[in-house]
Every structure is written in structure tokens, then in C-alpha cells.
Amino acid sequence: MSAIETETRDRIKRQIGNNTVLLYMKGSPDFPMCGFSGRVVQILDALKTKYAYVNILENPDIRATLPSYAKWPTFPQLYIQGELIGGCDIVSELHQKGELKSLLENAQSLMDAKPEAALATE
Numbered sequence: 001m002s003a004i005e006t007e008t009r010d011r012i013k014r015q016i017g018n019n020t021v022l023l024y025m026k027g028s029p030d031f032p033m034c035g036f037s038g039r040v041v042q043i044l045d046a047l048k049t050k051y052a053y054v055n056i057l058e059n060p061d062i063r064a065t066l067p068s069y070a071k072w073p074t075f076p077q078l079y080i081q082g083e084l085i086g087g088c089d090i091v092s093e094l095h096q097k098g099e100l101k102s103l104l105e106n107a108q109s110l111m112d113a114k115p116e117a118a119l120a121t122e
Helices: 003-018 035-046 060-070 088-097 099-106
Strands: 021-025 050-055 077-080 083-086 116-119
Touching: 003 060, 021 035, 035 088, 083 088, 088 099
Parallel strands: 021 050, 050 116
Antiparallel strands: 021 077, 077 083
16 A cells, blocks of 8 residues: 555544544535535435535545545445445435434434534544
8 A cells, every 4th residue: 555545544534533424525515516415415404414525526535545445436425423324325215214314313413503514624
């Protein structure tokens, strides 16, 4: 593993550890660059979720490394309390079953006010 890949893996590990709810996506919550990322943002916003995000289009090192790190090949990727929940299909299914709301409540990320999204902290 190269030094850059090791550094990127460490960065990913810090992002996941420092953000209760983290979405790796194409684009930003205000301007999703793919339908799948947009759908996950809609779900999180509908649940009034406070979450962090990483735009993988602006972070090619993360885009290249995260699939092998997570053992999940596609984007978006949603993490709650350090655990990979999945991509758009799984998040949609969990939302329809009401299970996503429970996961977010347990993570204390549901807000009373407008949903909030911020760049991930490292």
C-alpha cells in the first residue's frame, strides 16, 4: 500500500469516527451530482437529520480508496455511528420500513428544526 493510500485510509477512518452520521456522495446536499446521492439526501432531509458529507468528486483519493476500505463498491455510502449502513437502495428500504429513523434516533441525529448538513470534520 502506498503512503498516499495509507494517508487516505487514515483520513477516511478519522472522518467516519468524527461524524455521527456521514454521507459519502457525488456532489453536495444542495447540489447532488447523481440521482442516488440525491435520493439519500432527500431521505435524510425528510427525517430532519443532522449529517456530514464528503463530495467524492472533489476528493478523488477518497473516491478511489473508499470502496476497498468499506468493501462496498458504489456511492453514495451512508455511515451511522461508524457503521456502514449502505447505499441508496438499502437506505431507501430502511426508510420505508421505519428502521432508518430508529438508527438515526439512536445516534441522536434527528433535529427539531431544519436539517443541517456540513462538510465532514477530520
